[in-house]
Amino acid sequence: MNNRQVILTAVARNQPATRPMPTLPEPSIERASADGFAQRVEAIGGTVVPISALTDIVSYVQTRFPPPARLVSTLPDLPLGERLSDPLVPGHTLETVDLALLMGSFGVLENGAIWLDSRHLPHRALPFICQHLALVVSSRALVPTLHDAYRRLSPDTFDYGVFIAGPSKTADIEQSLVIGAHGPRSLTVFLLTTDPSR
Amino acid sequence: MSQRFVSHAQAASQFLTDEARTDWHDETLWFIRQKRDKSAHALPEWEALRELASGIKDHALSELSTYLTQFEQNALANGIQVHWAATAAEHNQIVLDIIRQQTGPAAPRVVKSKSMLTEECHLNEFLIKHGVEVVDTDLGERIVQLRQEAPSHIVLPAIHLKKADVSATFQQHLGTEAGNEDPQYLTEAARHHLREKFVSASVAITGVNFAIAETGGFVVCTNEGNADLGVHLADVHIACLGIEKVIPRQEHLGVFLRLLARSATGQPITTYSSHFVRPRAGQVMHIILVDNGRSTQLGRPEFRNSLKCIRCGACFNTCPVYRRSGGHSYHNAVAGPIGSILAPNLDMRKNADLPFASTLCGSCTNVCPVKINIHEQLWHWRQTLTAEGLAPPAKTVAMKGMAWVLGHPTVYRLSGRIGRWVMQHVPALVNNRLNPWYKGRDMPSPPTQSFGEWYDKNRSRV
Missing domain, CATH: 3.40.50.10420 (NagB/RpiA/CoA transferase-like)
Structure with a gap:
């Protein structure tokens, strides 16, 4: 027998009688509040910038990342940064990106995480190798919990996906929190809200 | 990788020689346990x-x-x-x-x-x-x-x-x-x-x-x-x-x-x-x-649950033994309480000391996010290892001696009397470093008589 058969035979022999599969909780009834989400993102080290239109991003970014900063953006209609169209570009060439500006699919209220996946990512390395990361998420695309989040992610719809919750961080040196471990040194979340009262 | 095998207890005593550092290690991990509590209770x-x-x-x-x-x-x-x-x-x-x-x-x-x-x-x-x-x-x-x-x-x-x-x-x-x-x-x-x-x-x-x-x-x-x-x-x-x-x-x-x-x-x-x-x-x-x-572990009903582990480390942070002995004392890739129930499955002889590196307080089980009965498995491993003749020698000798004394009423009564007399009159004879129990603990204060003696004396009054 090959390894595979040896292992599967041993597992089949030793596994106990079938135990039932538990049922997951029902979807949340309450809506996820934009304010609650913003507080959560700030609590995990992110910065939230409320915007009422995507064009608001331009001046914010231009002020903070003036030339010769290298910007890469996936927002189609903004006059900002380079587009990456060729996914085969070696990830190493992105090492000099100062700011990557990407569209997030949705946010999760309970932990401040934002989902991004291969359908909206020009290169998987981009949100990790850039010095600073900015994500755009709509306040209408927020879910209360991770259970709700996975309900939105039907299996087999993405090749790669990631929840990003705050900037990269470490506390490996005597438990002192340091922001900017290997990945982005900061995370800015542009929270798009069309509610005029905000 | 050291060539000479050092048991958990030996490595722990080495770790404990630097008291200030041990306290710091203990407090740092307890702080993380508290952060876990705050988050869980929310x-x-x-x-x-x-x-x-x-x-x-x-x-x-x-x-x-x-x-x-x-x-x-x-x-x-x-x-x-x-x-x-x-x-x-x-x-x-x-x-x-x-x-x-x-x-x-x-x-x-x-x-x-x-x-x-x-x-x-x-x-x-x-x-x-x-x-x-x-x-x-x-x-x-x-x-x-x-x-x-x-x-x-x-x-x-x-x-x-x-x-x-x-x-x-x-x-x-x-x-x-x-x-x-x-x-x-x-x-x-x-x-x-x-x-x-x-x-x-x-x-x-x-x-x-x-x-x-x-x-x-x-x-x-x-x-x-x-x-x-x-x-x-x-x-x-x-x-x-x-x-x-x-x-x-x-x-x-x-x-x-x-x-x-x-x-x-x-x-x-x-x-x-x-x-x-x-x-x-x-x-x-x-x-x-x-x-x-x-x-193999899957086929052991009393240890199967250990395979549910998601490697969060909560049982480490809460463990009074881990916090005061450090991860290296466990001589296994996974230390702490969960490591102590996983390691004997990999090598029972080499890791026979690990299930004894616990007070069986049960805190590990209480914090485990997948509800592994860690402290019960530690206890089960002690039974299994003892049955295999792999329990630490000092414990085996002590247990055998104890069994002999308990099996001979005359010896039991006599040794009780001698013990009480010694602890009352020459406590230094047991309160010294040669007594493994005394290491880290005081001996209890001895009663003046055993329950047997008290009963004999008071039975007539009933």
């Missing part, structure tokens, strides 16, 4: 979540052969190459073969993110012996790798070290300023050092937190982003996972990811929870499914 449904996680793992283990097959089929359909390793040695050989096949005669450069499985298999030593440069990219793991040490905690690999230690190590290996102990400065130095490794690596190795049978994909969690940086820049991704990591459905991740980071550090979720399903264009992806004793 979720009213916490206990229901633990129950759910435990139930999903029970179910997954009961149909593991089916889920492994389903996972394999889906992974293959996704364009991932799947390998099976029955032992640690086979796992290491598969990794080496993939690296050789990829890089040919050129000196391969490999980056690796945290994986307790590869620690269990001693992959680094094996690769280095075969001329492969392998760089651990988690900051804590890189620190201990530069010091040629093993991680002392599964989530916080360098928790046994102080800033000054890291500063000295970085000065020696990375050329940082002598005496600069600022964590920000030291982390920045490591960032530059490791970026260079990331961009030049051709192969990236990662562990796996959860593998999903339904999709053939898997999830890797980090705070630093090191797993993703390695994988997305290298041509080849090798993911190593123990066969017990397979869960049935993607939606089950909602349960486990809510529990994992809250239990580990008190964070609501790790910074990055990366879902790998298909390789990117031009990339080759391998998965190695490793047994290494897990199928």
Whole structure:
């Protein structure tokens, strides 16, 4: 027998009688509040910038990342940064990106995480190798919990996906929190809200 | 790796000689336990979540052969190459073969993110012996790798070290300023050092937190982003996972990811929870499914539950013995209470001391997010090891002596009387370092008479 058969035979022999599969909780009834989400993102080290239109991003970014900063953006209609169209570009060439500006699919209220996946990512390395990361998420695309989040992610719809919750961080040196471990040194979340009262 | 075997108790007494440092270690880990509590108590449904996680793992283990097959089929359909390793040695050989096949005669450069499985298999030593440069990219793991040490905690690999230690190590290996102990400065130095490794690596190795049978994909969690940086820049991704990591459905991740980071550090979720399903264009992806004793453990009803572990480390942080003895005293890749019930399955003789490195207080069981009955398994291992004749010799001799005394009423009465007399009149005879009980405890104050004597005297009055 090959390894595979040896292992599967041993597992089949030793596994106990079938135990039932538990049922997951029902979807949340309450809506996820934009304010609650913003507080959560700030609590995990992110910065939230409320915007009422995507064009608001331009001046914010231009002020903070003036030339010769290298910007890469996936927002189609903004006059900002380079587009990456060729996914085969070696990830190493992105090492000099100062700011990557990407569209997030949705946010999760309970932990401040934002989902991004291969359908909206020009290169998987981009949100990790850039010095600073900015994500755009709509306040209408927020879910209360991770259970709700996975309900939105039907299996087999993405090749790669990631929840990003705050900037990269470490506390490996005597438990002192340091922001900017290997990945982005900061995370800015542009929270798009069309509610005029905000 | 030391040649001479040092038992947990011996290593713990060595650890305890530096009292200030022991206190610091103890308090630091307790602080993390408190952060876990705060985070857990903020979720009213916490206990229901633990129950759910435990139930999903029970179910997954009961149909593991089916889920492994389903996972394999889906992974293959996704364009991932799947390998099976029955032992640690086979796992290491598969990794080496993939690296050789990829890089040919050129000196391969490999980056690796945290994986307790590869620690269990001693992959680094094996690769280095075969001329492969392998760089651990988690900051804590890189620190201990530069010091040629093993991680002392599964989530916080360098928790046994102080800033000054890291500063000295970085000065020696990375050329940082002598005496600069600022964590920000030291982390920045490591960032530059490791970026260079990331961009030049051709192969990236990662562990796996959860593998999903339904999709053939898997999830890797980090705070630093090191797993993703390695994988997305290298041509080849090798993911190593123990066969017990397979869960049935993607939606089950909602349960486990809510529990994992809250239990580990008190964070609501790790910074990055990366879902790998298909390789990117031009990339080759391998998965190695490793047994290494897990199928045997699955067949032991009293120890099977240990396979539910999601490696959060909560049982370490709460354990009064771990906090005061440090991870290295456990001489096993996974230390702490969970390591003490996993290790005897790997090597009963070598790890016979570990189930005794516990007070059986049960705190580990109380914090476990998947409800493993850790303290009960520690107790079961003690029974099993004693039956196998592997219990620590001093305990065996003491127990045999005790059994003989208890089996002979005259000897029992006489020795009781002698004991009480000695403790009353010459306490120094037992309150000394030759008495193992006295180490760390005071002897109790002796009663003037035994219950038997008291009963004889008072029976007539009734």
